[in-house]
Amino acid sequence: MTSGPVPVPAGSASADSVPSDPAELREVTTAVLREVLGVPEVLPDDDFFALGGNSLLAVRVAGRLSRVVQRRVPVTAVLDHPSARALADTLSPAPGARIPDTEGDRAAPAVAPHGPAVGTDVRNPLTAAQRRVWLLHAVDPERIDHLVTSSFRITGAFDPAVARTAWTSVVRRHEALRTRFEEDDGETVQIVDPEPLTDFRYLDLTALDEAVAARVVSEQVRLQRGTPLDLVTGPPARVLLLRTAPDTYRLEVVVHHIVCDGWSVAVLFDDFLDAYRATVRGEPEAPPPAHRFSDHVRWEREVESRRWPGMTERVARRFEGRTDHLPLPVDPRDVDEHEDGDDVELPVPPEVSAALAGIGKVTGYTRLTPALAALGILLHRISGTDDVLIAVPVSGRVRPEDEATVGLFVNTALARVRLAGARDVPKLLARVHEEVQEVLDCQTFPFDHLVSRLAPHREAGRMPLVRVSLAVQDFAEPAAPPPGLGFGWEWSDPPERQSKLDLAFSLWGGGAGAAERSLTITYRPSLFRRSTVEAWGEQYLVALGRVCDAARRAETCD
Template identity: 30%
Template sequence: MKTLKKFLENLANQNVKLWLEGERLRCKAPEGVLTSELQIQLSNRKQEIITFLKQANLNREFKENLIKPIERNGNPPPLSFAQQRLWFIEKMALSSNAYNMPLTLHLVGKLDYVALQKSLNQIIARHEPLRTTFSETNGTPVQIIKPPFELELPLQDLSGLTPSEATTKLQQLLQQENELLFNLEVDPPIRAQLYQLGTTEYILQITLHHIAGDGWSLTVLPKELSAIYTATVFDKPSPLPELPIQYADFAVWQKNYLQGQTLSSQLNYWKEKLLDLPQLQLPTDHPRPAVETFNGAGIPINIPAALTSKIKQLTQKQGTTLFMTLLAAFKVLLSRYSGEESVAVGTPIANRNRSEIEGLIGFFVNSLVMYTDLGGDPSFTEVLNRVKQTALEAYGHQDIPFEKLVEQLQPERSLSQNPLFQVVFAVQESEHMKPSFSLPNLEVELGWERWMGDQMTVRMDLELHLWPVGEEIKGFCAYNTDLFEAETISRMVSHYE
């Protein structure tokens, strides 16, 4: 019996065309070619041919949808949808420092300052977003990609102070650094600052603007820093392979991909799901300011091992994920506090579902609206099933950028709050909270918890961030201090735990 490939080649040579309509195999052949013997063979191999054609269609779609490098012809590339929204917010001067993303590393040991500076410069040369400024041409924002440059790495020596003085001063300096605004039309969206606490103790703070990076990028950056710094210290070339594409290639691809059928099928789902979406009205301690503020604080959360074990058992039994189970509990809490049955929260999704963008530093993260109707006094198992259904549907329609959704749904816009949702829920990978990387002759730890201080910026009314740590679940609840008192949120957190 001929192999399927040979059989199909033979048919093609006789000008027999085969194609799929849904699940049905269609066939067109010149007169006299389809002998009864050939018809029997086709009938016998029908399922095999259908499977082959489906795979071929998938491969073709995959090839057509591959993100390819754009021609660099001097025309500045467009912004991605996510960047456009941030650019608009920045232009309106609405965000203060809410979109600054600090990465704070505590380094103990023998630091090679020159190698560190060289490594940061190599990362900037590798990733275009870190050397991109933004401008407008005829009212349309564009990316201006600059050639590689030498990043300043100022060193501030605090080693003369007593330990308690140094800690206070450091918190002050880190806060000041984080409050410093980027001028996106002029400044590269990355800064770095080194503080020396003792002969062998340093704090490195790298600040990115969100327009050039996201949470995932803050794990790519230290991993690359680790690889390049190690190579530089040992006088070896960088071991990192060349990047297949750059962020600008993604921005152009995204504009072309999200059109026609792809766009309409994704949009139709969201339009139906979020039609007349009610705003979640949580009772606040203070009236909402006319213009949204970003002043925040955080309250730690700790779900002990015994309870975590029960949550995991329930998750397994119900065939859900940890994210779904924790979200279902949070939605019940929000419903009780607000007295509302319709609960929508936003959840960030990495949006890195293509291998070619996994290693890039850039702003890919997308927000999904998780909307669940809790009407009819459901049991928790029923709530969990509803949340599971919502989450699976949302993941199936995750390609549509949140910004495009807002543009199409046109919810009532207000300077006082985020459109579509004001509460965020996220379960992070523990890797994202503590990226694993090392530097030669140095002990490294992510210092954000230790040096965070009381103040933080928040972009929403309320944000619940959780991540598994060993047998427990840890996290924090960030809240807008212009809306809520610490006491209110502590009470809410204790009800959640």
């Protein structure tokens, strides 16, 4: 997946030039699929999933097509019609081939005007996702579960002075990294400073004894990852660079979640490498992107939020008669709340990775569908509950122009896995598939709005409605530095030190490298022992493999 925006055919077309002829629409759908999937050729009947498609890429396809046809194209149109020809047919205005109408689907995806030019002070309200993070931060400013951390081991001819200049360039480029937050007349606003304020620390430890240097590294990294960021004074990011040997460095970057999500990480470090290369060559800084996070804020406030009242009942209906309580077996211990988090990481067996990677081609389901079904089965086995609510992070980047922007776009959706009456895996998968389609189609609907509508029992220190989450991480990881820069790096996502939920399952490695897929479970040590979570992880992978196998057998029999 590329982190930059992909050109949209006829992206600024007027209503008079919207394609309607079947041949034109096939040309458009073919071009969009080719560019989003990053393949040189797409034939009319090539399968989206067989070409590497997933739910995240389906969102990108739907966003581009919405811009071209000047009406909202739901993600389900891409998932249910996974070829250029079928997709063009469903976009055709011919009778019987219309896209299913949902809340706001007929409205053209309007684009907010650009914000003030760089160099001026920008004040904006918060998005729905940012408001939730801000409220949690206001209750406990010392919490560290909203720190997005990235760690790199760098080897080669890396220049700390160039790195500092490159980071400043990245902060100047992305207004999210120049943002502070304050109260203004009872409303929280975000203020984008015109000039970058950076926190970049560099320590050369090569003169120290090896044992002493190791202790310094451990302490500095602990402080870097465990010290909260001040959102009022800024900056919302912090960089630590340690030189541990003549050609070896440790780079630790912390960004607050209120201005950054998982997708943003790849964008951030792609831009860092570009800025590093430009600095080395003496080239000018890249200009700020045409689309900024301020534009997204205005779009949500002025356009997308108008859809939410009409979506409320549609979303809430899925949770009628729900069971809020998930009786997980716990082994309580006293743990400091700011240290109540740890990770268990397990490799996904190659055969399970291969089955999961090919599930779309076999069944037309995204990877989220079998992953969610398997987690429902696991939670049923360990809790005895056959009606399970699971939080699912969704990208929220439904417009093409959002793709190269650093910011908080991700939203928390809620999925319901009902095992009662599902006598076999294919029936359960079909039920979960419908749930996933609803999750993707309503992915901008704020989680807090759903909580307000459902009015569940709340518990201090706990996320309402859910105790468990599942993320299928299909977004790109930071790219490797190009050979010409003279250094290489290895990226890692450090373990969580404070968990937002009781259990958070994450499947990593969405690309073709199936053997590299891994499962991470973030958990609360105050509730579970590590050995217990490891056992659950192993059981989950067994369930996932059996779900994929059952789906394949069912399709073969059909």
